[in-house]
């Protein structure tokens with residue numbers, strides 16, 4: 001699957017086809033398509049940022065007020081078991097969700113909370129080193145990597161050169 005515009009936000013126009021593509025995979029995997037499931041997937045595709053379960057619930061209920069919050073939470077669990085979405089811990093707060101086809105790790109600034117996505121390849125040298133030295137399989141997907149962003153690093157308490 002060639003995406004010619006990496007990093008381009010998925011606009012509302014791209015969403016319909018993308019939702020169908022994801023729901024198609026879900027169907028192939030034996031999953032049922034329900035209104036709540038479709039809305040959860042839509043919510044994740046439409047938002048430029050990863051969302052907490054609470055934020056996803058709010059989005060779903062804005063479109064379908066009769067979908068109960070417990071239904072949304074149950075569907076998040078089920079969609080995750082089916083491999084369609086996954087959750088990520090960015091820091092101390094609640095986990096956020098993204099679509100599983102988004103293959104990236106997350107960098108979080110511990111000063112300002114800025115979050116960015118880094119492609120899996122950005123970690124490949126570290127992954128190889130850990131594998132070679134410890135036989136350790138690095139997982140950069142589940143937890144974010146903490147650090148200090150270039151803005152905070154250059155402005156906060158660093159003496160001018």
Ligand SMILES: [Zn+2]
Pocket residue numbers: 050088098102104105106117
């Ligand atoms: Zn992500």
Ligand SMILES: [Zn+2]
Pocket residue numbers: 109110111112113114148149150151152153
């Ligand atoms: Zn920062």
Ligand SMILES: [Zn+2]
Pocket residue numbers: 087089095142
């Ligand atoms: Zn977790």
